[in-house]
Amino acid sequence: MSSNKQRPSILDKSLSRGKSEVSMTAYALLFSEMVQYSHNRVQSVSDLHNKLSELGERVGVRMVELLFVRERNYKRETKLLNVLLFVKGTLWKSLFNKEADKLDRATDDERTFYLIEKEALVNRFISVPRDKSSINCAAFMAGVIQAVLNCTGFPAKVTALWHKGTTFMIKFDDAVLIRDKQLEGR
Amino acid sequence: MFYPLYALASQFSPEPKSSGIEVLEADNFRMNCLQTLTGVKFMVISDPKQSGIDGLLHRIYELYADFALKNPFYSLEMPIRCELFDEHMKSALEHSEKLGISNV
Numbered sequence: 001m002s003s004n005k006q007r008p009s010i011l012d013k014s015l016s017r018g019k020s021e022v023s024m025t026a027y028a029l030l031f032s033e034m035v036q037y038s039h040n041r042v043q044s045v046s047d048l049h050n051k052l053s054e055l056g057e058r059v060g061v062r063m064v065e066l067l068f069v070r071e072r073n074y075k076r077e078t079k080l081l082n083v084l085l086f087v088k089g090t091l092w093k094s095l096f097n098k099e100a101d102k103l104d105r106a107t108d109d110e111r112t113f114y115l116i117e118k119e120a121l122v123n124r125f126i127s128v129p130r131d132k133s134s135i136n137c138a139a140f141m142a143g144v145i146q147a148v149l150n151c152t153g154f155p156a157k158v159t160a161l162w163h164k165g166t167t168f169m170i171k172f173d174d175a176v177l178i179r180d181k182q183l184e185g186r
Numbered sequence: 187m188f189y190p191l192y193a194l195a196s197q198f199s200p201e202p203k204s205s206g207i208e209v210l211e212a213d214n215f216r217m218n219c220l221q222t223l224t225g226v227k228f229m230v231i232s233d234p235k236q237s238g239i240d241g242l243l244h245r246i247y248e249l250y251a252d253f254a255l256k257n258p259f260y261s262l263e264m265p266i267r268c269e270l271f272d273e274h275m276k277s278a279l280e281h282s283e284k285l286g287i288s289n290v
Contacts, residue, residue: 028256035258125256127268132259 020094028125035126035137045132049139049160056143063144064151067094076152080172080180083152084113087145095144096121101165111172115145118165138166145170218243226250236286245278 038051068076071090077083088100106112120138128135138160145168146158156172210217211234220228220243228243228250253271254260260268 025256032256032258039258125253125270127253127257127259127270129259129267137258 024124031122031137031140032125034140045134048135049142052137052139053143053146053158056140056145057147060144060147061151063091063094064148067091078153079183080154080176083149083154084115084170086152087148088115091145091148109171111174111177113170113172115168115170116164116166117168120166123166134162136160136162136166138168141166142168220244220247222247232286236283238282238286242278242282245282246275249274249278 034055035052038048038055042048042051067086067090068074071094072086077086084103088103092098092100100115101118102114102116104114104116106114117138120141122140123137126137142158142160146156149156149158149170149172154172154176156170156176158168158170161167161169208219208221210219214234215231216234216236216239218230218232218239220240222228228246230239230243230246232239249271250266253268253274254266257268257270260266
């Protein structure tokens with residue numbers, strides 16, 4: 001009777017966001033196992049990148065919904081530059097607790113953008129052996145970005161390169177550019 | 187080669203629950219050994235006058251756990267050929283040498 005008023009019941013409290021942190025070691029060991037699992041099932045470097053990319057896509061699809069609900073208040077982006085800034089800022093902040101280092105546009109091709117990260121968190125403990133130096137496990141991150149862009153209505157292809165640290169080359173489809181120009185023209 | 191020595195030493199020890207050889211000292215060198223809870227042994231061979239090896243051994247254990255075990259391209263029991271491990275080892279050794287010799 002009197003005890004009911006003293007403590008708010010769990011149904012009265014608002015939904016908590018939960019702890020958004022995970023131990024780095026736990027993540028690193030899980031990711032190492034993911035890379036090994038994919039590595040044992042492929043024959044070539046590009047297949048490995050594809051497999052990691054697919055795993056990343058599954059993460060990206062779920063992150064998009066979550067972030068637009070929590071951070072952007074149910075509003076979706078319609079402009080190209082805004083969605084790229086969303087990836088650079090909000091997505092990176094929620095995944096790695098920092099913004100991506102740089103976002104550049106290619107000078108020769110207006111469909112291509114470069115997202116540069118000097119030290120990718122996913123690669124922190126990974127030393128690639130000399131004979132396989134083209135493997136870049138940031139392909140997982142590329143998959144996340146690709147899924148985010150595809151799900152927000154800006155179809156693109158994202159690849160991870162070893163350039164200035166790690167560079168994600170984002171190549172949009174023609175239709176996206178045309179649509180964006182029309183929007184700006186209005 | 188060392189593993190049976192350690193097993194023998196822990197059995198021979200007069201005190202119960204001994205952990206095996208930790209320091210082996212000779213005229214020209216000293217060998218320190220750290221045995222982890224999982225049975226992995228880290229050995230450092232150094233100058234007898236060098237101090238701070240215990241800290242170095244723990245640091246090496248940390249580096250092993252970070253850059254060798256979390257590396258997907260490293261298989262257990264093989265020689266460690268990881269760049270990041272080598273880089274961090276070098277700086278840990280330099281750091282320890284700077285500190286150790288000044289304490290003589």
